[in-house]
Structures are given as structure tokens and as C-alpha cells.
Amino acid sequence: MCCFLSKYLRSKTSTLPLQLRCLQGGGGGVAGDFNSPILHKNLMMPLRQFCKLPIGVSIEELWREGLQPELMPKHVAIIPDGNRRWAKERGLSPEKGHEAGKKVLGDLCRYCSKWGVKVLSAYAFSTENWSRPKGEVTFLMTSYFERLTEEFMRYGMKMSFIGDRSNLPNSLKEMLRLAEETTKDNTGLHFVEALNYGGRYDITQATKKIASKVKDGVIQLEDINDKLIDQELETNKILEYPNPDLLIRTSGELRISNYMLWQLAYSELYFVDKLFPQLDEDDFVAALRSFQQRQRRYGGHKI
Numbered sequence: 001m002c003c004f005l006s007k008y009l010r011s012k013t014s015t016l017p018l019q020l021r022c023l024q025g026g027g028g029g030v031a032g033d034f035n036s037p038i039l040h041k042n043l044m045m046p047l048r049q050f051c052k053l054p055i056g057v058s059i060e061e062l063w064r065e066g067l068q069p070e071l072m073p074k075h076v077a078i079i080p081d082g083n084r085r086w087a088k089e090r091g092l093s094p095e096k097g098h099e100a101g102k103k104v105l106g107d108l109c110r111y112c113s114k115w116g117v118k119v120l121s122a123y124a125f126s127t128e129n130w131s132r133p134k135g136e137v138t139f140l141m142t143s144y145f146e147r148l149t150e151e152f153m154r155y156g157m158k159m160s161f162i163g164d165r166s167n168l169p170n171s172l173k174e175m176l177r178l179a180e181e182t183t184k185d186n187t188g189l190h191f192v193e194a195l196n197y198g199g200r201y202d203i204t205q206a207t208k209k210i211a212s213k214v215k216d217g218v219i220q221l222e223d224i225n226d227k228l229i230d231q232e233l234e235t236n237k238i239l240e241y242p243n244p245d246l247l248i249r250t251s252g253e254l255r256i257s258n259y260m261l262w263q264l265a266y267s268e269l270y271f272v273d274k275l276f277p278q279l280d281e282d283d284f285v286a287a288l289r290s291f292q293q294r295q296r297r298y299g300g301h302k303i
């Protein structure tokens with residue numbers, strides 16, 4: 001009989017979830033292989049239930065990747081950078097690069113659902129991106145984001161949008177409203193698209209709302225604290241997990257380019273050299289693995 005499982009358990013003991021380590025016990029390896037119906041019924045199925053696995057991923061895959069379900073990031077943020085460079089390297093138009101990026105963003109939603117991430121937020125258009133070439137901005141605003149939203153609505157995710165909608169085209173605004181309304185009761189992945197969004201914009205609009213409440217006597221100056229500011233930020237829409245646990249940026253640039261400045265205070269950062277259209281599931285899993293190896297201290301003492 002194959003000894004893969006017992007070998008694996010021996011080699012990965014330190015990275016196994018606590019529950020699995022308890023079940024492993026102190027004895028020798030577990031005889032059998034993953035295809036054995038007896039092993040499946042007597043070990044794998046109970047383990048699966050015991051570990052409350054995230055939907056879509058098998059215990060075998062988790063072990064193979066060295067991942068622990070209870071340490072998955074709840075909110076992953078992505079800065080999908082490099083669509084234009086990807087297209088240029090291939091002699092294609094920037095529009096073709098963005099189309100390739102759209103496909104990869106859809107794949108990323110699938111990976112997040114599969115690996116048990118609850119929220120994926122994507123920085124799709126910054127408050128500074130209006131200064132890109134006019135043709136590209138027109139393409140994104142009058143065609144691309146509308147098609148992306150319509151397509152993603154069919155994935156069964158809850159969709160929300162953050163950012164200043166006031167100067168988006170009316171038909172795009174209407175599509176965003178429709179997507180939020182249609183998907184609001186979906187329970188799977190929460191996909192949040194940041195459109196005409198900037199961290200400075202978000203902090204500024206929150207500050208204005210708070211200042212206005214102070215002016216109207218609704219709250220006192222002394223009432224202003226972190227929690228109150230959280231409540232006025234646009235990410236208040238992501239009720240459960242407003243702050244990204246993990247931020248991934250592609251294309252080798254090592255900066256956050258005005259994304260969720262307040263919310264990223266204690267996020268773990270992960271940079272990938274590949275251009276966004278080249279990102280695949282192995283890269284995503286490598287980011288999850290890196291995240292699970294970090295020690296998050298939030299300014300506290302090292303244990």
C-alpha cells in the first residue's frame with residue numbers, strides 16, 4: 001500500500017492544523033492511499049468534517065500545499081497591475097491586455113471561493129487613473145467595466161463597489177446599482193470592486209461626513225475615534241472584514257498606489273513579479289502560503 005499519507009504526515013507535522021496533529025497521534029503512519037474507499041470512508045471523510053474545510057478544496061490539496069484552513073486570509077486585496085505591459089510585450093493593444101486581465105480576475109474569484117477567502121477586493125480604477133491616455137479611459141469607462149460587471153454578476157457572488165461614482169458615465173452607474181441590487185443576497189464570495197477609488201479620497205469623504213456631524217451637533221469632537229472613522233469609510237460596506245488581511249500586487253512594482261490607505265495599516269503585503277494576465281492558481285496559493293507563514297503582531301510583543 002502506498003505510504004504517501006504517512007510520509008506526508010511525518011514531514012508536515014509542524015504545519016498541520018492542530019486538529020489533524022491530534023488525530024495523527026503518536027503511532028506509526030497511516031496505511032493506505034487516497035484512492036482507497038476504506039481510507040476515504042474511515043479517515044478522509046471524518047477529517048474533512050472535523051476540520052470544517054473551506055468549500056471547494058479537498059484535504060489532500062490542503063496537505064499538498066501545506067495550507068491550514070483556519071489560517072486563510074478572510075479579505076484578500078488585489079492590485080491587478082501589468083495588463084498594458086503584458087499587451088505591449090505581445091504587440092497587442094492595451095485593450096487586449098485589459099481583456100486578458102478580466103479573465104484572470106474572474107479566475108481569481110474562483111480561487112478565492114475555492115480556498116475559503118470571504119472577500120476579494122480589486123483596485124480596478126484609481127482616482128489618478130483618469131490621467132491615462134484618453135482612448136484607454138474611454139474604453140474602460142464606456143465598455144470594459146460595464147461588461148465586466150455584467151459578466152461577474154453571473155458568478156453567484158455578492159458584489160459591491162467602492163469609490164466616487166459621481167463622475168462615472170450614467171450607464172456604468174446604472175450597471176453598478178443593478179449588480180449590487182441583484183447580488184445583495186448571495187452568500188458566497190463578496191467581490192468588491194474599487195472604481196474611481198483612492199485611499200485619500202476615502203479618508204477625505206469620511207472626514208467630511210464626521211465634520212458635518214460635529215457641526216450639526218449629532219456627535220461631539222470627543223466622540224471621534226478609530227471605530228467612528230471605520231464606520232464612515234467606504235469599506236464599511238464590507239461589514240465583516242473591512243481591512244484586507246493580504247494585499248497582492250502583480251507586475252513587480254513595490255507600492256500601494258493610494259489603495260485603502262487606512263485599511264491596509266496591518267495587512268500583509270505580497271508582491272509578484274509576473275504581470276497580472278500571467279497570474280495563475282500556483283501564484284495565488286504561494287501568496288496564501290506566504291501569508292500563513294507570517295507572524296501578525298499588530299504592534300504587540302513577539303511571543
Ligand SMILES: CC(C)=CCC/C(C)=C/CC/C(C)=C/COP(=O)(O)OP(=O)(O)O
Nearest residue numbers: 079080081098101102105123124125126257
Ligand atoms: C483587471 C482589471 C479590473 C483591470 C482594470 C485595468 C486597470 C485600469 C488597472 C489599474 C489597477 C490599478 C489601480 C493599479 C494601481 O497602479 P497605478 O498604475 O494606478 O499606479 P502607479 O502609477 O503608482 O503604478
